[in-house]
Amino acid sequence: xxxxxxxxxxxxxxxxKAIWPLIAAGGFGVVLLQAANYALRYDYLxxxxxxNPWGHMLSEMHFLAVPSLIMGLAIIASMIAxxxxxxxxxxxxxxxxxxxxxxxxxxxxxxxxxMFAACTMLAVGTVVLGLCLSLGTDIPYTELLRVSYxxxxxxxxxxxxxxxxxxxxxxxxxxxxxxxxxxxxxxFGMTLGDFVPYKxxxxxNQWNEPLIPAALGLTVxxxxxxxxxxxxxxxxxx
Amino acid sequence: MKTNNEWVIETSGLxxxxxxxxxxxxxxxxxxxxxxxxxLGPNGAGKTTTIRMLLGLIRPTRGSVKLFGQELKSNRxxxxxxxxxxxxxxxxYGHLTGRENLEAVRRILGVPVGRIDEVLSIVRxxxxxxxxxxxYSLGMKQRLGIATALLGNPELLILxxxxxGLDPSGILEMRELIKSMPQQHGITIVVSxxxxxxxxxxxxxxxxxxxxxxxxxxxxxxxxxxSKGRLSLRVGAVPQATKVLSAIGVRAESAAAAETPRxxxxxxxxxxxxxxxxxxxxxxxxxxxxxxESGIEVYRVEEVRQSLEDLFLKLTDGEESL
Numbered sequence: 001x002x003x004x005x006x007x008x009x010x011x012x013x014x015x016x017k018a019i020w021p022l023i024a025a026g027g028f029g030v031v032l033l034q035a036a037n038y039a040l041r042y043d044y045l046x047x048x049x050x051x052n053p054w055g056h057m058l059s060e061m062h063f064l065a066v067p068s069l070i071m072g073l074a075i076i077a078s079m080i081a082x083x084x085x086x087x088x089x090x091x092x093x094x095x096x097x098x099x100x101x102x103x104x105x106x107x108x109x110x111x112x113x114x115m116f117a118a119c120t121m122l123a124v125g126t127v128v129l130g131l132c133l134s135l136g137t138d139i140p141y142t143e144l145l146r147v148s149y150x151x152x153x154x155x156x157x158x159x160x161x162x163x164x165x166x167x168x169x170x171x172x173x174x175x176x177x178x179x180x181x182x183x184x185x186x187x188f189g190m191t192l193g194d195f196v197p198y199k200x201x202x203x204x205n206q207w208n209e210p211l212i213p214a215a216l217g218l219t220v221x222x223x224x225x226x227x228x229x230x231x232x233x234x235x236x237x238x
Numbered sequence: 239m240k241t242n243n244e245w246v247i248e249t250s251g252l253x254x255x256x257x258x259x260x261x262x263x264x265x266x267x268x269x270x271x272x273x274x275x276x277x278l279g280p281n282g283a284g285k286t287t288t289i290r291m292l293l294g295l296i297r298p299t300r301g302s303v304k305l306f307g308q309e310l311k312s313n314r315x316x317x318x319x320x321x322x323x324x325x326x327x328x329x330x331y332g333h334l335t336g337r338e339n340l341e342a343v344r345r346i347l348g349v350p351v352g353r354i355d356e357v358l359s360i361v362r363x364x365x366x367x368x369x370x371x372x373x374y375s376l377g378m379k380q381r382l383g384i385a386t387a388l389l390g391n392p393e394l395l396i397l398x399x400x401x402x403g404l405d406p407s408g409i410l411e412m413r414e415l416i417k418s419m420p421q422q423h424g425i426t427i428v429v430s431x432x433x434x435x436x437x438x439x440x441x442x443x444x445x446x447x448x449x450x451x452x453x454x455x456x457x458x459x460x461x462x463x464x465s466k467g468r469l470s471l472r473v474g475a476v477p478q479a480t481k482v483l484s485a486i487g488v489r490a491e492s493a494a495a496a497e498t499p500r501x502x503x504x505x506x507x508x509x510x511x512x513x514x515x516x517x518x519x520x521x522x523x524x525x526x527x528x529x530x531e532s533g534i535e536v537y538r539v540e541e542v543r544q545s546l547e548d549l550f551l552k553l554t555d556g557e558e559s560l
Contacts, residue, residue, distance in 0.1 A: 016333050095318060096318065098346055
């Protein structure tokens with residue numbers, strides 16, 4: 001009840017902050033990139049992937065989406081925390097009769113909710129693009145859901161760290177830099193060890209089981225979230 | 239069970255230290271119901287730190303805060319529901335309109351939507367409620383801050399430097415607004431400032447803080463008595479003048495023994511000067527006449543007003559000598 005109320009307030013606070021256009025740019029941007037990819041070398045790609053056109057399109061989509069997922073987490077976390085830092089509104093927000101735990105929870109849920117929306121746009125856009133490219137109507141839905149949403153679960157630790165940094169530090173240059181570096185590192189994800197969190201959104205591992213990084217992400221992400229919120233509760237407010 | 243004379247704010251041994259440095263030390267604040275409590279102190283004395291502890295924004299190193307007779311630490315949410323606050327510079331979301339800013343807080347407090355219009359009209363922002371707050375003047379932002387603080391019908395209003403950065407008419411307006419609240423709404427107010435004159439004009443009770451310590455806590459009348467103006471007379475012979483004045487029942491002290499006046503210091507300070515309590519013109523004329531008729535020259539008569547700084551010096555010195 002309280003959390004829903006707070007979420008409504010958080011959504012009100014980011015009104016006119018152009019967050020939704022950004023979310024759309026992230027979700028559909030990846031689709032557009034992929035569309036350009038196919039437009040440039042349609043015949044080549046279709047011939048190359050003739051055995052499983054949908055599967056190849058999805059795995060390339062996944063590859064393109066991971067960097068924008070990580071960058072998105074950093075930017076959105078920074079915007080959500082930034083509205084409080086900008087005019088030092090923490091002192092007003094936290095002097096209201098509500099628990100700090102729920103304030104932090106609302107910010108985290110909002111961040112993940114917005115990213116979930118971006119992933120959904122990506123999924124829908126992918127289907128539309130696939131149909132436009134005449135990949136056939138035999139859409140592999142399980143695979144679609146897997147590449148659309150499992151990376152988000154696997155990236156939960158990254159989101160939790162970004163939110164923690166953005167909330168703790170008034171200077172948003174630091175969390176944004178961490179976000180950019182993380183994005184770059186994730187692009188070399190395939191070469192990283194299986195236990196490096198920046199590899200997890202790639203869902204690639206030695207056991208060939210995409211659920212493992214997703215489960216790891218969920219567990220570690222929640223742990224970091226709890227640590228962040230404990231710190232937030234104890235923190236002195238400037 | 240609550241009694242009528244319980245303290246709205248009661249702190250005991252409240253201390254905040256960062257490392258070894260104590261920002262606020264052993265504060266025992268007592269604020270009674272319906273008071274306008276002026277929290278006075280120079281910049282950096284610990285006013286804002288104290289107020290942040292009262293609101294649970296920072297954790298005391300030692301000591302406790304009781305609001306409405308309840309421990310703040312264990313009843314934070316319940317207690318804060320009855321408190322409205324404006325800490326230092328106003329907090330607002332610049333990209334949102336005045337009304338949206340209030341709405342963001344209203345949803346948390348759970349008061350009816352109509353309350354927004356009420357508080358907007360109290361601070362006279364109804365007309366500008368539809369504009370983004372980043373376009374407001376500082377005075378308007380400050381008023382919006384007051385409106386936000388009033389939104390939850392608080393019993394206690396804590397205002398930290400509410401007139402900071404306002405122009406004279408803004409200050410006057412803010413002062414009238416603050417003064418009207420205990421009368422109209424029965425609210426208890428704590429208002430901090432570094433200006434004695436400002437506190438003097440609205441407070442009923444005053445707490446003075448310097449270097450993190452509460453050095454005085456008393457009614458405004460009693461403080462006024464301490465800081466009232468005095469009459470400085472430059473005379474030909476100090477001992478005789480003192481004697482003559484005491485013969486007519488006036489206690490005079492030589493300026494050297496009292497604090498040095500800041501005004502009119504163009505000549506040798508303290509030399510040949512005596513200080514008496516400030517009086518009306520007729521009585522001052524009577525003093526002068528008595529002195530002159532006794533054969534004592536009177537060179538200058540001037541009103542010396544003790545500044546807050548002097549008062550602070552006096553108060554802190556007093557503490558040290560205890």
